[in-house]
């Protein structure tokens with residue numbers, strides 16, 4: 001399945017140590033050689049993202065959250081597996097479906113929820129909302145609402161790292177529909193030509209809004225698009241947190257050490273509509289049922305219990321704490337102040353226009 005690149009580049013980048021603990025090991029099943037502690041931590045974080053997104057959906061229907069709101073429901077294994085392959089200093093660019101990434105990259109859930117609620121304590125001081133999380137310290141350089149808008153920026157960030165001989169890697173996340181945007185092809189071409197340390201990740205949830213991959217992409221095995229740029233391409237089960245972590249770690253370290261970019265396709269399922277308000281009427285009952293059966297959180301929970309890494313009581317306790325954390329994030333957001341309307345233009349950088357009154361929406365016209 002994988003295609004291997006033929007280029008090579010002498011490197012000044014240093015190798016990274018594996019994050020995996022070698023202490024206590026899970027005793028059997030698919031988890032041999034894995035640290036039970038780490039496995040439980042993956043489950044904890046996947047569950048937290050699930051609960052967080054459920055509360056986000058609730059906040060949206062209560063009109064506490066405005067604008068658009070796209071959730072990571074069904075993509076938790078991909079989110080956690082990917083983020084565990086990055087260092088804190090590595091840079092992440094995502095599309096608008098990024099709440100889980102923000103949490104897994106190390107931003108407190110309260111600040112993420114506060115951004116959704118449009119409050120000053122949010123990651124973008126409440127001005128960005130659901131689609132525009134941003135946190136330099138955590139290495140999250142957005143959150144982009146324009147499909148494919150993140151790809152040239154991520155590639156430019158990789159060029160900046162290369163130019164400065166830095167040892168960071170850029171991860172550029174996107175959806176399956178995004179691989180038909182021109183910028184995707186332009187960016188992959190230049191990243192391959194110039195050996196830039198960027199891993200392009202396609203979350204193939206098999207739908208772009210309501211359009212299936214087969215309807216929109218002549219080559220529906222999206223990782224194969226890397227071949228056009230002599231880039232390594234690879235497809236992995238996005239519902240398997242360990243497979244995601246392992247593939248992503250390998251490609252991230254390859255990018256770090258030899259500056260070789262790669263394309264990683266993660267196949268998963270979207271459990272709900274494109275956004276919170278989408279009833280997904282275009283979807284067949286079989287497709288919805290298939291997605292439910294593949295639920296990565298439920299599946300991982302069952303696997304961990306089967307392998308003796310968790311028992312039912314421990315799983316329930318993790319779920320209780322995740323719920324409490326999501327509830328606390330909502331309370332923090334709800335208690336946080338709204339931005340002062342007078343600051344509306346403080347974060348806009350357009351060149352001033354003559355005679356532009358910079359009127360606020362509620363100001364009288366005359």
Ligand SMILES: Cc1ncc(C[n+]2csc(CCOP(=O)(O)OP(=O)(O)O)c2C)c(N)n1
Nearest residue numbers: 097145146147175176177178205207208209
């Ligand atoms: C340039 C541009 N065209 C169209 C849209 C409208 N739009 C928003 S999301 C989306 C589908 C993208 O699907 P995919 O890349 O698979 O991401 P997913 O939503 O599945 O995560 C479209 C067409 C947009 N935001 N930007």
Ligand SMILES: [Mg+2]
Nearest residue numbers: 175176207208
């Ligand atoms: Mg999609």
